[in-house]
Amino acid sequence: MAKSRTAFVCSECGATASRWAGQCPDCKAWNTLVESVVEAPGVNRMSQVQHKSLAQTAPVLSLKDIDALDVPRFGTGIEEFDRVLGGGLVAGGVVLIGGDPGIGKSTLLLQALANLAATRNTLYVSGEESGSQIALRARRLSVDSSELNFQAEIQLEKILGTLSDLKPEVAVIDSIQTLYSDALTSAPGSVAQVRECAAQLTRMAKQTGVTIILVGHVTKEGALAGPRVLEHIVDTVLYFEGDTQSSFRLVRAIKNRFGAVNELGVFAMTEKGLKGVSNPSALFLSQHDSQVPGSCVMVTQEGTRPLLVEIQALVDASHLPNARRLSVGLEQNRLAMLLAVLHRHAGIAAFDQDVFINAVGGVKIAEPAADLAVLLAINSSMRNKPLPRGLVVFGEVGLAGEIRPAPRGQERLKEAAKLGFSHALIPKGNVPKQKIEGMTIIAVERIDQAFTKLRELD
Secondary structure (H helix, E strand, O other): OOOOOEEEEEOOOOOEEOOOOOEOOOOOOEOOEEEEEOOOHHHOHHHHOOOOOOOOOOOOOOHHHOOOOOOOEEOOOOHHHHHHHOOOEEOOOEEEEEOOOOOOHHHHHHHHHHHHHOOOOEEEEEOOOOHHHHHHHHHHHOOOOOOOEEEEOOEHHHHHHHHHHHOOOEEEEEOHHHOEOOOOOOOOOOHHHHHHHHHHHHHHHHHHOOEEEEEEOEOOOOOEOOOOHHHHHOOEEEEEEOOOOOOEEEEEEEEEOOOOOOOEEEEEEEOOEEEEOOOHHHHHOOOOOOOOOOEEEEEEEEOOEEEEEEEEEEEEEOOOOOOOEEEEOOOHHHHHHHHHHHHHHHOOOOOOEEEEEEEHHHOOOOOHHHHHHHHHHHHHHHHOOOOOOOEEEOOEEOOOOEEEOOOOHHHHHHHHHHOOOOEEEEEHHHOOOOOOOOOEEEEEOEHHHHHHHHHHHO
């Protein structure tokens, strides 16, 4: 028997190298080369697996001659899940959902599949749990699983055969890292196996129209395990966020070929499974008996949904040579930049102060519209004086001290007014053309002007 040969495969881009190196020679990523067995000529996957193209050979057409048809969708029976998907599942679509262990991936998909099983042919394939475990979870969640088909299998070829025979409309694969193909000799979860199994399942989905939902493991950094190409193969990528110790879960769309990205679904974990939260802004606002220093409410935009989030700041005298800068839920480097702007353009120095910033509720804010709220919260904590009651703010702060408008300002203001906020400190470029009932608009152009307007409110 010939001795098996090994190579080093990059988990990010899939490139191969003959020996290990700290950096991938192709994508330049660090510490991503993983040793794997090179396939022998006798077990070449092209000779054992019949590869079929995603579509028959078609003539070249002008793009203007092709009809742009809306993709029909069907709901899962869970409103928040449908929101993140862009309105529901798509026939032939492939969805990849990842998250930390125990955060609720299997629970959510079992609930959705049980709802769909009442009217559609569905299949749940589990490579990690037995049928009795899934049945026990279904009983605990009180879902009707009488029409739900189940298979405990990890061999790709047998799963493809089941999909061909059963012809389900929706199939869940839990999880992609447990599958293996006989055409490859590497272990399940390896770069080659994950890439091959995902490609074969995607090919099956496009050829037959079955909607496939893949569950993916995540690394300790929070990214999906396996090759980066896995995210490029599928149509939609969803991430579970939130602390497993908390009862609230966030599902965020990172990629969606059939809908908007950065959509956010908010769920509460209960004894009966995950339940959608109809008013998520209430989760991210602390309930104080009275106004407290260092607290500022902002409106962030998550996809098509405006959310009110409380930004908290704590500023304290530093006893270290280098003052600490800690940010939870917001970008750390941006905090250092904002403190420099605060000193240069508003005359408020914090070089000898420890500054801690937190976005309440575990939400992560990536947009720069939180800049103004961060600075107002820091100033409030330094003065030990709370901001006026009923105040909501948003706006991006530039290095020159200017306050730039945020997108969809009208929708942000309407959401704040609906929740009872009476004053809004916003960029001048976001002033609405029509007056919003019950809300006083305070428009500012520079950061020093914002502090002047706040002193007038006091």
